[in-house]
Amino acid sequence: KVGMNVQDLSKLLHRDTAEIIKKLFLLGIVTNQNQSLDEDTIEILAADYGIEAKQKEEEDLADIDRFFDDAAVNEENLEPRAPVVTIMGHVDHGKTTLLDYLRKTNVTAGEAGGITQHIGAYQARLDGRLITFLDTPGHAAFTEMRARGANITDITVLVVAADDGVQPQTIEAINHAKAAGTPIIVAVNKIDKEGANPDQVINQLMAYDLVPEEYGGSTIFVKISAKMGQNVDQLLEMILLEADVLELKADPTVPARGSVIEARLDKGRGPVSTVLVQQGTLHVGDPVVVGNTYGRIRTMQNENGQDIKEAKPATPVQITGLNEVPSAGDRFVVMADEKSARAAGEERAKRAREEVRNSSSVVTLDTLFNTM
Numbered sequence: 001k002v003g004m005n006v007q008d009l010s011k012l013l014h015r016d017t018a019e020i021i022k023k024l025f026l027l028g029i030v031t032n033q034n035q036s037l038d039e040d041t042i043e044i045l046a047a048d049y050g051i052e053a054k055q056k057e058e059e060d061l062a063d064i065d066r067f068f069d070d071a072a073v074n075e076e077n078l079e080p081r082a083p084v085v086t087i088m089g090h091v092d093h094g095k096t097t098l099l100d101y102l103r104k105t106n107v108t109a110g111e112a113g114g115i116t117q118h119i120g121a122y123q124a125r126l127d128g129r130l131i132t133f134l135d136t137p138g139h140a141a142f143t144e145m146r147a148r149g150a151n152i153t154d155i156t157v158l159v160v161a162a163d164d165g166v167q168p169q170t171i172e173a174i175n176h177a178k179a180a181g182t183p184i185i186v187a188v189n190k191i192d193k194e195g196a197n198p199d200q201v202i203n204q205l206m207a208y209d210l211v212p213e214e215y216g217g218s219t220i221f222v223k224i225s226a227k228m229g230q231n232v233d234q235l236l237e238m239i240l241l242e243a244d245v246l247e248l249k250a251d252p253t254v255p256a257r258g259s260v261i262e263a264r265l266d267k268g269r270g271p272v273s274t275v276l277v278q279q280g281t282l283h284v285g286d287p288v289v290v291g292n293t294y295g296r297i298r299t300m301q302n303e304n305g306q307d308i309k310e311a312k313p314a315t316p317v318q319i320t321g322l323n324e325v326p327s328a329g330d331r332f333v334v335m336a337d338e339k340s341a342r343a344a345g346e347e348r349a350k351r352a353r354e355e356v357r358n359s360s361s362v363v364t365l366d367t368l369f370n371t372m
């Protein structure tokens, strides 16, 4: 370790300071017990005692992705968590209607008087089990999140209108879900409509490897009416069934980490972000690095606008307290203290600026003259 003095080293090696000083003297180095030793000296001395001194590799504070990749969670602390579901599909096929229906039936009596605000994500409940829905504005957010390596969706619900069938954005959604490696549950919607032909939708989707069980495949199809609420509970049941297969777990004991769903600047409150906690428990007061910015969680609210003090894995929350507005798909990590959060955030911002600078074209005399 750099900066170690003779006294520290003697403790580490379980030897008298006098012995260390004598040994160093024999090596031609005159020291006292408070003198700090350089790396080479420590190495030579340790080798003399048959110990290999290795400097601990300095950890890159700015590399927050390692918190997602490493196995820093304790297997013993893993607990089941709610599945995170994204609803996708062609324009007007009924995504918002489905989400609205779920939201309406999930507003409990106690919250009825409160203001339910849009936070870009919310949770539905069936038989006491929670499902987290991401209410992202379709493909753009999904693509962006995937591009940032934030694979936060466990299951994709593909909404296809039974009176319109497979359309370009349906295919796009299938490709997105496949690329992200999430299982697809098909919700054939608008079955209440005259002229609806759900079986034709199923036929069309088979060309995209979405084959129902009765035809030897493994894709779950649920025929629903988002407007009337028909079979929506069955859809939730199927989502939970799929979640059981995935055995989704998280460790609520580690420092929280997760992803930004959406963020904006609020005139009064500053940067306001909806984040999904993916691992650990997020608390008010936690120092965080988020994308290329940082801060300390000042307030935290659930989907119903209620102030909460902590959020467990798979919970979407709206937070304030960041210095700048992060981007959708940015990852966040709770750091040990505000100082390291700041250092990590500033370093990430610096690297991002450098990347932009390096990628922008360099103006040379040649290019200048060529354009004249």
Ligand code: GTP
Pocket: 089, 090, 091, 092, 093, 094, 095, 096, 097, 098, 189, 190, 191, 192, 193, 224, 225, 226, 227, 228
């Ligand atoms: P975009 O956000 O524009 O991509 O559309 P969307 O997929 O969110 O569709 P939206 O929920 O806005 O529904 C479009 C229209 O279809 C609305 O007029 C809904 O009322 C209607 N609709 C949605 N689901 C159903 C349904 O189950 N039955 C009937 N009859 N109409 C439906």
Ligand code: MG
Pocket: 095, 096, 097
């Ligand atoms: Mg919509």
